[in-house]
Amino acid sequence: MSHENHFWDTTVDDLSKGYSYADNIGSYVCVLCNEHFEDGIIYPIDGVLYEAKKAVIQHIEQEHGSVFDYLIQLEKKYTGLTDHQKELLTFFYQGLTDKEIVKELGSGSPSTIRSHRFNLKEKEKRAKVFLALMNLLNRESHQENDHKFIHFHKGAKMVDDRYAITEDEKKKVLSTYFKDGLNGQLDKFPSKEKRKLIVLQNIINHFELNRIYTEKEINTVLKPVYSDFVTIRRYLIEYGFMERSKDGMEYWVKN
Structure with missing residues (x-):
């Protein structure tokens, strides 16, 4: 299972702890x-x-400060929270009273903060019901695995319906563009956005997590995959699969 799949498929309890136990390994x-x-x-x-x-x-x-610190910094597309809600949740997590929060914000009143607390608790209730519904749906679903949507990295940019890709679509695209197998050479780089994403997601697997690469090392990995490795390198950055230091000296897979 890839890192992204592991993150999204983990239980709420394990996500709250920040770790899970993998019996198979x-x-x-x-x-x-x-x-x-x-x-x-x-x-x-x-x-x-x-x-x-x-x-x-x-x-x-x-490495992460705390699970709360890590999760609260995720983008709105993953948390569904506004910047103000994130700020309030951070204050609540720190154990500040309503009066102390008003002082920190420099505006509002304790009654306003209490209202925010209430609204967040209501949001939690709705989230629990939604999770239960999705759990029942997944449990009773008769869909084949091939029709399930694949996960993309949390660094994914411009997330829209282009990311609505099923396992079946992924298999077909990869077999079309990697005729010699997933570890083989890319036949050609696709022009359609969905196909680009699928191809790039496969290519990023050639790199290790938590490792810093030089540009030369990146090129060394990409050259056997595709002749125009500079384009691949650029798209890995552009689509948020990799990050690069401001001076362009260091590259790493985006967690």
Whole structure:
């Protein structure tokens, strides 16, 4: 399972913790960045030895601050929250009173903050009902896997109906453009947006998460995939699959 699939397919409880346990590989997995901590292995962190479960918790604290910090910074298309709602949730998470929040904001009144608290609780109720409905739908659905929509990375830009791609569509496109297999050479780069996304999503799998690449290293990976590797490199950045430092010296896969 890819990192993105793991993030979106995890349970609400595991997402709240920031990690899940993968029985098939016997590892605790950070759902925020896909870092694995194998059960039975001892991990030294800052001079202290941790078992896998405690190591993943320590990792989340060091690398992501907290699960709340990570999730609250996700874009509105994923949280459904306005900037003001995010700000209020952060204050609530910090345990500030209504009066303290008014002071921090420099405007409003305690009654206004109480109203916001109430509205967010109502939003939580609606979210619970919606999750229950989707859970029942997924459980009872007779759709084949090929008709399920694929997940895209959280860094995806310009998200619209171009991202409504089923597993069946993905298989057909990849077999058309990668005639020698998914690890083989790209026959040609597609012009249609949906197909570009599918092809780029496959190409990004050639790169490792949590690794910094130079431009030369990027080119070395891309050259065997497609002759016009410069175009591929540009599109990986443009479509949010990779990020690049301002000086263009470092590249990395966008988590």
